[in-house]
Amino acid sequence: MDSGGIAAGAEDVVSFFRECGERGEVALPVVRTGSYGYAFADPLVEVKNAAADPPVLYGLVDKAVAARIVEEHIGQGRLINDHIVASRIRGLALDGPTTAILVKDTSQEDGDKTKFLQASILDELKNRDYGDRIQVVRALDMGIYQEGVVVQLLPSCVTYTNVLSRDIARIVDGCGPSGAVLNDLLHSRPDTQVRIVLRNCGKMDPESLNAAIAHGGYEGLVRAFTDGKPEAVIETIQASGLRGRGGAGFPTGLKWKLTRASEADHRFVICNADEGDPGAFMDRSILEGDPHAVLEGLILAAYAIGADKGFFYIRAEYPLAVKRVELALTQAREHGLLGRDILGSGWNFDAEVRLGAGAFVCGEETALIASIEGRRGSPEPRPPYPSVSGLWGKPTCINNVETLAAVPWIVAHGADAYARYGTGESKGTKVFAVTGKVRNSQLVEVPMGTPVREIIYDICGGMQDNLDLKGVQTGGPSGGIIPESRLDTPVAYESLQALGSIMGSGGMLAMNENDCMVDVVSFYLKFCVDESCGKCAPCRIGGYQMLQLLLKIGRGRGSLEDLEQIERICKTMQCASLCGLGQTAPNPVLSTLRFFKEEYLAYIEGGASYARKRKRALSEGKSLKEAG
Amino acid sequence: MQTATKSPLEDLDTEMRAEIRHCLDKWKEKDGNLIMILHEIQNRHGYVPRGASLFLAQETGVAVARIYEVLTFYHYFRLVPPGKHNLTVCNGTACYLKGSGRVLGELERRLGISEGKTTSDRLFHLETVRCIGYCAMAPAMVVDGKAMGKLTTDDVASVVEKIRKREEGESNGQSRN
Amino acid sequence: MAVEVPFGSSILDAARAVQVDIPTLCKHKDLLPTAACGLCIVKVGGSRKMPRACATEIEDGMEIVTHDAELTEIRKATIELILSNHPNACLTCGRNGDCELQTIAGNFGIRQDVIPRYVRDLEPDCSTGSIIMDFTKCIKCGRCVQVCQEMQNVWALSFLERGINNRMAPAGDISLSESPCVRCGQCSAHCPTGAIVENDETTTVWEALRDSSKYCVVQVAPSVRVALGEAFGYPPGTDLTGKIYSVLRRLGFKAVFDTTFAADLTILEEAAEFVDRFASGKGELPLITSCCPAWVDYMEKRFADFIPNFSTAKSPQQMLGVMAKTYFASESGIDPATIYQVSIMPCTAKKYELERSEEMYASGHKDVDVALTTREFARMIKQSGIAFRDLPEGKSDSILGTYSGAGVLFGNTGGVMEAALRTAYFMVSGKNLEKEAINIMPVRGLDGIKSAALDVQGTEVRVAVAHGLGNVERLLLTVRQARRNGEPPPYHFIEVMACPGGCIGGGGQPYGVCDELRRQRMKGIVDSDLGMALRFSHENPEIKKIYSDFLGEPLGEKAHQLLHTRYKDRPAYQR
């Protein structure tokens, strides 16, 4: 469970299980984990009855469901309808007798169809007298969408799609002792997702060092120490092609090399966990789900550049992440992974947590440094870059949470294993937090180069309520909007930039036909205006004035001259703002002016009455046409 | 001509002094401790009282100017006591797209205050926050530390009225005693 | 165009070295770049980024475009944005005609308000009586904050809030008079706009001059004479003493005194104090000068444990004031109640000094009625219609008007020290310093802290001079440390002036101060001293006369009553 889960009531559920345990009703140990990423189904509970049984993941578990889990699943071995999130691993062979069948109709208007299916399969099973041996259970989610009826056999995880009534008999045949896989129905496409950064999230207790070690934690560190020099770590990272996941995409190995090259008596490493992009929650989930991976990444970074002190700069709004990181630090310190003479290497390094206090701009490197030093988070001109003169004037390397979480994996598995994924200039995988009007809001981790369409439709189940997708915003308030026509764009630094958007930290917001671009852009710009530090004139005043013009257009009082003025201010902000916030704040505006100019024109031409109608439609979640 | 003024610090109660000293003991060895100390003060009092800032300045040598620069820059810090009940509406992207504006509007109307403000009876404090990790249940808000999702304007109204009723009950109960 | 500049120069410096002027609003020569305005952007190489010239170090082989159509357009749009957040109230603004924002808007030919105006409603702060802050005119360049926090180490100013609400404000969001502000006015001297200006009291003075029941007299400070000319097209450092006397008479002052006379008087008192403490062991060492009211205020707020070290001698302004309303009044038979005393000062803190404590009423009246800064004085002259440049040289009144070269030195950092040492040497040894030794070089110049050891009759006198309040703390801490350790003081005599360069760099002087300008003004002062036959305060005949006729001895009873003051511990924050 992560903070999302806790917000959704996970705390109640955990204490319920604990109480049951104390009363002796549950003999299983209760373990908390981090988030698996399935935000749409929070809170999640995974039940693993006996060692031989496959684990079963339940979603949307409230107290009532928890009670049923205890009674029916744990007590009587019966799976519970409508709460199971099916495994994304799809089996290709039947390696034993089937014990349960999951069913779900994956079309948009699923309704009673699944129930009907469940009944038909049950009937068929009864016909063959398998009825009491094999359970048929309705799933909450299959991870497969728009593929008609999907059936998954457990424990083999063999999955069939587009199942028709006439196929049921054949499937049930396959559940018999001499069953064979039905190749014409088999869903053999492997999951697009590749879990490197999220490798342990949701799979282990993030508050336990032993669990982390059991899941391969600190292997990278041991490897780095035994393999030899810090330079070798830098070389590995450079060879892996890892680029910063905090937004700018600067090559991580090169950053480390530059920081190492700066002469100094002290050097610092900082983990940037300020995740300020509204609607992004990757970094939080990683910190909450696998804090040791990030810590190990930080230690490796420190080792590589020769730092003796590190900081986690975490938003104060993430108390659980803070707690888990602090715990990880204590555990690591107790076990000689931090402090003096780490693992007998003779090298000293320690780290501590510093809190942000509600300022998006503090994600910017120089502002972050100012904040750790106890000042206002106002950016400073660069150069000098932090790699030369950072925290207290010393060379400092700042890396994003996700970047650091990838590092131990790369060091442990080698640069090639990582570079195998991705495109020419963008290697490896990227985590996205997909939200908005998609069916299943969740975290996804895909290889670079995966088309946006695939993320939205194949992984997240497409659009909610079967409405048409209008655009996908990437990069949050600094990014741009990818229109439906460009949805096949692969996610990579260069391709997104070419569209006037950015990869950003990984927020991905899907908008449907009823959403209004002028409104969404005003929202993003308002965010930047609220979060501008106010130091430099182009951003401080430019952002504010542009917002006024946008709002004016949104009231139906705008003119074509206002649009010209907006473009002029955009240009000024991009060129003359001091830091990334002001320089990128115009991106959403410019990209919508490029792809959705007609929406602006509609407001200008339609005037106030159009604006009122539009507003009403928006607040009712209807399309303008429906609203009349 | 100026008359002698006494230092505003003379009124600061000893408990607060002791608290701040305690906090300083913990942090004094560390560079750049200001924000962490302010966090601790706020966590304890719900805001950072002026006296605490002045005393902190005196003890650490950090200028009051610097402390106020920091306090007013970061949204997290408060200079006035919060209300008894805190309503925090999520205004993250997902919530916005799904109608957090309506939720906020209803609260503002019902409480008669704008975002970031406290009602004059100090009963309610209304603020917004960016993403509480409840995106899948958008629009969401946190009421006195407890999150609620998929809000409608009716839900919001009933939350407010429930708290009001409870409070009225309490104060009536007290006056009868 | 190729240019070679020293290592570490900015692109802006490099451009200036080849006579290319990149527009700037936030960078000030005295200060580190704040990189706030965004006007100085340039293009480097083929990069799409546009770095700020003021904050970017130049590198070998850089190719820089400083002006082209695109840059000009962006700069112009930036200025328009700044103007859209500005009241544009030039006609009633304290900086009208001498404002960096106004000038740059003019240069860019901005002819229209293209963006609707948004100005936050903020009340001006007039609480100090010395300076007035109109926050609506602030462009957030950050100069004043840097000046107040770093150059002056006062920390009265800060930025509060953020984004469009970011505002310059007195520290801790209270009024300036309740803050640690010492009224040095350096913020106003560095502000590019009318957001911080001196409290203009010219109208009050005009009224007094027109009031026939008042007998208006005036005094003019040493440092004013070498800076006023800048407002009339003279090069900095031009000594205009004679023209100043003439114009003051034409303005209607009945008597024209010179603060420099009182500087000599201060020296007699202060040197006597020093000799008392140094040679006779009466009182604490080091002795610290007290003629700068901003420094006095600072000491009372931050270093009250040094009160016993402070010279109790009043500043020259106040000494002249009290002498005018006692000695001059009785000598010329005028009722002191009718005397209205105006002082022309380089300084905004002098306005505060007038009412600093009850000792400022030693004559039984307010000793000095109003203090004008050099800038206000220039404004009065311009209003009066007098063609200043064409005026003949005038003379001061013989009583309270004659001065020595030593007195003139008061305008420079180190000057009080130098003048006092000249007289102290005489008091100890009975002899004057020899020709060359008169110029005490180690205490001159613009180093933040200057120190010297001098031989007075076989005894070593260690002295130190600090200017710019930011330099004071370091110096006083060494003294405090020695005191704690029970060691002899590292210095016997310390001079402090709040403004960098001393009063020639005062907060009320004409705009545009920088080290180069300070040097030129300082040269004007030093040349004036060198050009005088009279170079010792104790040889000033009027000073001798005033002691024999009226005051008696330095540090005598009468002198004590009229010329000395007391100090008290004041809280830095009143709220």
Ligand SMILES: Cc1cc2nc3c(=O)[nH]c(=O)nc-3n(C[C@H](O)[C@H](O)[C@H](O)COP(=O)(O)O)c2cc1C
């Ligand atoms: C306004 C602004 C906000 C930023 N916010 C974040 C953030 O929340 N988290 C983050 O990791 N990087 C953020 N960045 C990017 C960082 O400045 C920096 O590039 C990054 O932390 C470097 O780490 P990386 O190389 O691992 O990406 C932000 C940049 C800007 C300009």
Ligand code: SF4
């Ligand atoms: S661009 Fe905006 S956030 Fe960045 S320094 Fe300028 S005002 Fe601050």
Ligand code: SF4
């Ligand atoms: S500050 Fe300058 S531009 Fe602004 S009103 Fe005054 S003179 Fe005009």
Ligand code: SF4
């Ligand atoms: S500059 Fe223009 S606005 Fe100002 S006084 Fe002259 S004519 Fe009027």
Ligand code: SF4
């Ligand atoms: S007058 Fe001096 S002390 Fe006061 S605010 Fe200005 S710079 Fe600071």
Ligand code: SF4
């Ligand atoms: S008051 Fe003047 S110096 Fe200070 S920030 Fe504003 S414009 Fe700049």
Ligand code: SF4
């Ligand atoms: S100290 Fe400065 S202001 Fe005072 S008399 Fe001397 S020169 Fe003038």
Ligand code: SF4
């Ligand atoms: S140095 Fe001179 S001008 Fe500056 S505050 Fe002191 S007396 Fe005034």
Ligand code: FES
């Ligand atoms: S946007 Fe509201 S909870 Fe994430």
Ligand code: FES
């Ligand atoms: S002068 Fe360089 S940014 Fe203002």
Ligand code: FES
């Ligand atoms: S006015 Fe700037 S230091 Fe003098």
